[in-house]
Amino acid sequence: MLSVSGLTKRFGGFLAVNQVSFEVREGEILGLIGPNGSGKSTTFNLIAGALRPTAGSIRFKGGEIGGLSAHRICRNGIARTFQIPRPFRKLSLIENVTLAAYFGNGSSDRVEARRHAEEALALVGLPADPHTMTDGLGAAALKKLELARALATRPTLLLADESLGGLDASEMERAADLLESIRTRMRITIIWVEHIMGVLMRVVDRVIVLDHGEKIFEGLPRDAAHDPRVTEVYLGQRRT
Ligand SMILES: Nc1ncnc2c1ncn2[C@@H]1O[C@H](COP(=O)(O)OP(=O)(O)O)[C@@H](O)[C@H]1O
Ligand SMILES: [Mg+2]
Numbered sequence: 001m002l003s004v005s006g007l008t009k010r011f012g013g014f015l016a017v018n019q020v021s022f023e024v025r026e027g028e029i030l031g032l033i034g035p036n037g038s039g040k041s042t043t044f045n046l047i048a049g050a051l052r053p054t055a056g057s058i059r060f061k062g063g064e065i066g067g068l069s070a071h072r073i074c075r076n077g078i079a080r081t082f083q084i085p086r087p088f089r090k091l092s093l094i095e096n097v098t099l100a101a102y103f104g105n106g107s108s109d110r111v112e113a114r115r116h117a118e119e120a121l122a123l124v125g126l127p128a129d130p131h132t133m134t135d136g137l138g139a140a141a142l143k144k145l146e147l148a149r150a151l152a153t154r155p156t157l158l159l160a161d162e163s164l165g166g167l168d169a170s171e172m173e174r175a176a177d178l179l180e181s182i183r184t185r186m187r188i189t190i191i192w193v194e195h196i197m198g199v200l201m202r203v204v205d206r207v208i209v210l211d212h213g214e215k216i217f218e219g220l221p222r223d224a225a226h227d228p229r230v231t232e233v234y235l236g237q238r239r240t
Contacts, residue, residue: 001026001189002047002157007056007066009042009213016042018213019056024157029183029190031204031221033197035234039213040193041083044159047191048080049073060157074104079155083162083193085146089135093145094128097121097152104153113152120152123182139166143175151186158182160192164199176203197234201225209234 002024009017017039024030032040045051047058049070058066065073087096097117102110121128124144137145143163150158160179164172176199183190194200201207201221209217209224211233217224224230 001061002191003057003059004043004047005057005059007043007046007058008054009039009046009051010054015213017046020210020213020215021056022208022215022218024189024191025205026189027183027187028205029179029192029203031200031207032191032193032210033195033200033207033234034210036195037212038195038210040195040210041161042213043210044080044161044191044193047073048078048159074153074155077154077156078159079104079150079153079157080159081143081146081150081161081163083165085142087134087142087145087149091134092130093121093126093132093134093148094118094130096134096145097128097148100149101152101154104149116154117148117152120148123151123185124148124178140171140175143167144178147178147182151182156188158188158190160190162194163192164194164196172199176200179203197225 005021007017007020034040046053049068053066057064060076065076094117097120098114101116102113118128124147126144126148163175167175179190179192180203192200192204204221207221207224208215209230216229216233217227
């Protein structure tokens with residue numbers, strides 16, 4: 001459903017993403033991992049339209065989307081979460097998610113946006129009443145809110161950026177289970193970025209590993225852990 005080919009992003013003389021190609025199959029959870037600075041968020045920014053590719057192609061459902069505006073890409077059915085959630089702190093959860101539903105996918109119907117927001121909050125397990133405010137939410141709830149904001153736009157492809165960041169071990173397990181159940185219940189496709197392997201490897205169908213903007217591995221999670229380039233570059237240790 002998504003096909004990335006020769007994707008390249010240059011910042012000045014620096015290649016943040018360098019000739020990266022991969023396919024995403026309908027209904028799968030694809031893990032995209034790599035150390036900090038390896039180009040994961042830049043890849044998301046290119047797919048979601050926050051950045052324009054220097055070179056390469058991004059095809060979604062058969063059409064080229066590389067270089068389209070973020071708004072058009074969202075309306076085409078791609079939603080993303082941000083590594084660092086920045087909700088409107090003074091608004092309630094339902095207001096935050098309704099705004100995302102309303103402006104994100106170009107819906108012109110406020111009642112429908114509200115309904116999509118309520119469904120998204122229910123999916124992630126957050127209250128949709130008008131009194132639960134965003135200020136003071138903990139890390140795990142903020143990550144769920146970020147997920148709900150993306151899901152309220154009714155995506156067919158979800159780009160989840162570091163959904164485990166700032167969570168403790170049991171929260172990470174629950175967040176991984178949540179992504180898996182969202183995939184099943186919403187019948188969507190997910191690309192999930194993390195810099196750590198951890199629980200991600202339990203949930204993803206396939207994994208891609210980036211290092212210095214280049215794809216160094218693509219395959220099954222169980223094979224990634226035994227791949228010499230992955231263990232050397234990603235884990236920083238050489239296998240003997
Ligand atoms: N807007 C930008 N301008 C210049 N350099 C950037 C910009 N965005 C990211 N980079 C650089 O590109 C590299 C990859 O960043 P990023 O994609 O955020 O990595 P990751 O998400 O894998 O940690 C980093 O070295 C980062 O400093
Ligand atoms: Mg990142």
